[in-house]
Amino acid sequence: MADVLRVENLAKSYAGKAALSGVTLSVASNEYVSLLGPSASGKTVLLRLIAGFEKPDHGSIHFQGTDVVNTPAHERGIGFVFQNFALFPHLTVYDNIAFGLTNRVINPMTDAHHVRDRVMAMIELVGLSGLEGRGVHQISGGQRQRVALARTLVTEPRLVLLDEPLGALDANLRMRMRGELRRIREQLGVTFLHVTGSESEALAMGDRIVVLDNGKIGQFDKPDHVFNRPISPNVARYLNCYNMFEGRLDGSVFVAGPDRFDFSNRMNSGGRPAYAIRQDLITINQSSAYANGETGLKAKYLASEYTGAAFMYFFEAADGHIIEVENHLSHRSAQTLEPGKHYQLAWKISDALVYG
Amino acid sequence: MNSAETASVQSAEIRTKTPFLLIAPGALWMLLFLVTPIAMMVYVSFWTQTTFKIEPILTTKSWEAFFSSDTYLAALWTTLRLWLIVLVSTLIVGYPTALFVGLFVKNKTLSTALLVLCVIPFWTSFLIRVLAWRPMLGKEGAINIILQALHITSEPIEALLFTELSVIIGMTQIYCVFMVGPIAFMLGRIDPNVIEAARDLGASFWRIFRTIIFPLSMPGVIVGAIFVSVMVLGEFATAAALSGRKVNMLGNIIVTQVGSLKWAFAAVVGVILTIVMGAVVAAFLRIVDLKREL
Numbered sequence: 001m002a003d004v005l006r007v008e009n010l011a012k013s014y015a016g017k018a019a020l021s022g023v024t025l026s027v028a029s030n031e032y033v034s035l036l037g038p039s040a041s042g043k044t045v046l047l048r049l050i051a052g053f054e055k056p057d058h059g060s061i062h063f064q065g066t067d068v069v070n071t072p073a074h075e076r077g078i079g080f081v082f083q084n085f086a087l088f089p090h091l092t093v094y095d096n097i098a099f100g101l102t103n104r105v106i107n108p109m110t111d112a113h114h115v116r117d118r119v120m121a122m123i124e125l126v127g128l129s130g131l132e133g134r135g136v137h138q139i140s141g142g143q144r145q146r147v148a149l150a151r152t153l154v155t156e157p158r159l160v161l162l163d164e165p166l167g168a169l170d171a172n173l174r175m176r177m178r179g180e181l182r183r184i185r186e187q188l189g190v191t192f193l194h195v196t197g198s199e200s201e202a203l204a205m206g207d208r209i210v211v212l213d214n215g216k217i218g219q220f221d222k223p224d225h226v227f228n229r230p231i232s233p234n235v236a237r238y239l240n241c242y243n244m245f246e247g248r249l250d251g252s253v254f255v256a257g258p259d260r261f262d263f264s265n266r267m268n269s270g271g272r273p274a275y276a277i278r279q280d281l282i283t284i285n286q287s288s289a290y291a292n293g294e295t296g297l298k299a300k301y302l303a304s305e306y307t308g309a310a311f312m313y314f315f316e317a318a319d320g321h322i323i324e325v326e327n328h329l330s331h332r333s334a335q336t337l338e339p340g341k342h343y344q345l346a347w348k349i350s351d352a353l354v355y356g
Numbered sequence: 357m358n359s360a361e362t363a364s365v366q367s368a369e370i371r372t373k374t375p376f377l378l379i380a381p382g383a384l385w386m387l388l389f390l391v392t393p394i395a396m397m398v399y400v401s402f403w404t405q406t407t408f409k410i411e412p413i414l415t416t417k418s419w420e421a422f423f424s425s426d427t428y429l430a431a432l433w434t435t436l437r438l439w440l441i442v443l444v445s446t447l448i449v450g451y452p453t454a455l456f457v458g459l460f461v462k463n464k465t466l467s468t469a470l471l472v473l474c475v476i477p478f479w480t481s482f483l484i485r486v487l488a489w490r491p492m493l494g495k496e497g498a499i500n501i502i503l504q505a506l507h508i509t510s511e512p513i514e515a516l517l518f519t520e521l522s523v524i525i526g527m528t529q530i531y532c533v534f535m536v537g538p539i540a541f542m543l544g545r546i547d548p549n550v551i552e553a554a555r556d557l558g559a560s561f562w563r564i565f566r567t568i569i570f571p572l573s574m575p576g577v578i579v580g581a582i583f584v585s586v587m588v589l590g591e592f593a594t595a596a597a598l599s600g601r602k603v604n605m606l607g608n609i610i611v612t613q614v615g616s617l618k619w620a621f622a623a624v625v626g627v628i629l630t631i632v633m634g635a636v637v638a639a640f641l642r643i644v645d646l647k648r649e650l
Binding site: 082088155 | 547549550552553554555556558559560563564568571572
């Protein structure tokens with residue numbers, strides 16, 4: 001597969017503070033890449049640089065084989081879908097979608113019939129039929145999202161950048177639009193680069209996931225690899241499903257304050273040593289003995305939260321930091337725990353990840 | 357009736373009376389100082405005017421005098437002409453300024469500071485601002501001195517002062533800020549992402565200006581145009597001070613007639629001016645639905 005986008009050593013800083021430094025990544029054609037990062041990790045900056053709204057301090061951006069760093073945004077042909085949709089407030093749904101076709105500098109369409117065919121086909125594809133004459137304030141949030149998407153897709157860009165496109169929608173709609181986005185992308189065969197702050201959205205949407213960590217690429221891999229084997233403590237943290245311990249390595253034992261954990265999977269990440277265990281791989285026991293191949297710690301039970309298909313239990317370790325345990329109700333039944341009482345948390349040594 | 361019921365009845369009474377109490381001072385003020393004077397003006401315009409006194413005997417003589425006099429019809433035409441020219445010139449000078457302040461200056465504090473700068477001339481009185489143009493535009497004024505010093509002209513340009521041109525220059529400077537303010541306000545409200553979206557879809561700056569920025573600033577243009585129109589149509593001081601009384605607008609006619617105690621005739625001109633202003637404002641409001649846009 002040819003690379004649609006190749007970004008090399010990209011850097012950008014604002015008022016001396018680096019927003020991005022040394023970002024290098026390649027995105028293949030007909031691929032859905034999600035870009036996960038906490039707020040201020042530089043994910044929006046990266047999109048704005050690729051779109052051409054801002055200039056990088058250094059580095060190169062190759063789009064379909066040519067360096068576009070000095071090409072103005074309106075000549076790049078890279079689509080951009082804004083979080084707040086940024087629809088043209090004075091135009092109808094139809095005119096919003098037709099805007100790019102008739103107003104672009106490169107190869108504008110002048111034949112009203114051709115424009116109409118293209119726009120109506122796109123309206124059909126995104127499911128807005130019958131609404132083309134409405135003003136953009138007369139339609140719902142989900143419909144506005146579709147207009148924003150259609151307005152970009154109708155110009156047939158090879159690459160579409162989506163800046164938290166589902167962030168302005170309510171939860172129910174967000175779930176539906178996830179499926180819609182994937183369907184529309186597959187039908188058109190374009191490449192999507194989708195920025196999100198939600199790990200579940202990133203995992204669900206992307207063929208591959210980029211995790212941004214303080215203006216650098218933390219990890220770029222398939223969702224299951226990122227989820228099961230985050231390559232650094234920060235990536236594990238951003239996934240929001242790992243309990244992290246800081247401490248030091250002592251032979252084959254990880255020492256975190258008063259607790260000592262055995263481990264078998266060590267990853268050389270170079271930074272400060274850290275120990276990670278996924279929230280749903282921990283069992284809560286009344287007894288104090290570990291089964292063979294298990295390790296763990298004693299922790300004080302604080303509270304629980306019912307999330308429908310699962311229970312989240314919150315514990316406090318001896319050093320005061322909070323440990324979360326996720327109990328999927330399809331595997332295990334809900335446990336009745338007494339707040340303030342100490343329980344033994346146990347997990348398989350082979351499930352834990354150790355960095356350092 | 358117990359005390360709780362009494363209280364609730366009282367609060368209900370207060371609630372129904374409150375809107376009237378709130379509107380009363382304003383309504384009374386408008387009735388006394390706007391509605392009544394306008395009604396009186398219309399009424400007086402039909403009174404009988406003799407050289408030294410005016411009597412409430414209804415006649416259309418003053419109206420006939422206005423429409424049969426070339427001087428007065430010329431004043432009406434001058435008023436309309438100056439209004440249109442000043443409207444266009446304030447727009448030409450004001451729109452780019454507003455575009456810069458409202459859209460190109462990204463820093464909100466700086467753009468507010470620039471708007472305040474536009475208002476600084478208002479710290480001095482209106483008449484001084486008008487009269488200050490005399491030493492600028494006069495035969496031996498600043499502009500002629502500079503032009504001659506730079507050898508651009510050999511003779512002083514006399515057409516600069518005491519002509520219609522000087523009135524237009526003066527009015528444009530005085531009223532421009534009323535155009536800049538509302539336009540800059542509307543431009544400042546445009547979501548920057550909307551302009552970026554248009555760029556991303558491939559449109560050039562001029563295309564974006566024509567299809568997105570200008571239409572979205574239209575309410576500001578209309579509000580500015582209404583401000584400028586109402587003030588220019590009622591002008592007399594600038595015309596008198598900068599034209600050497602050669603340019604007569606309807607406002608100047610009213611001043612002269614009131615000065616010679618011709619109340620009925622002044623009232624006729626006043627009614628005509630009011631009708632013109634009403635028509636102009638109504639026409640502008642038809643172009644843009646301000647209630648929807650603001």
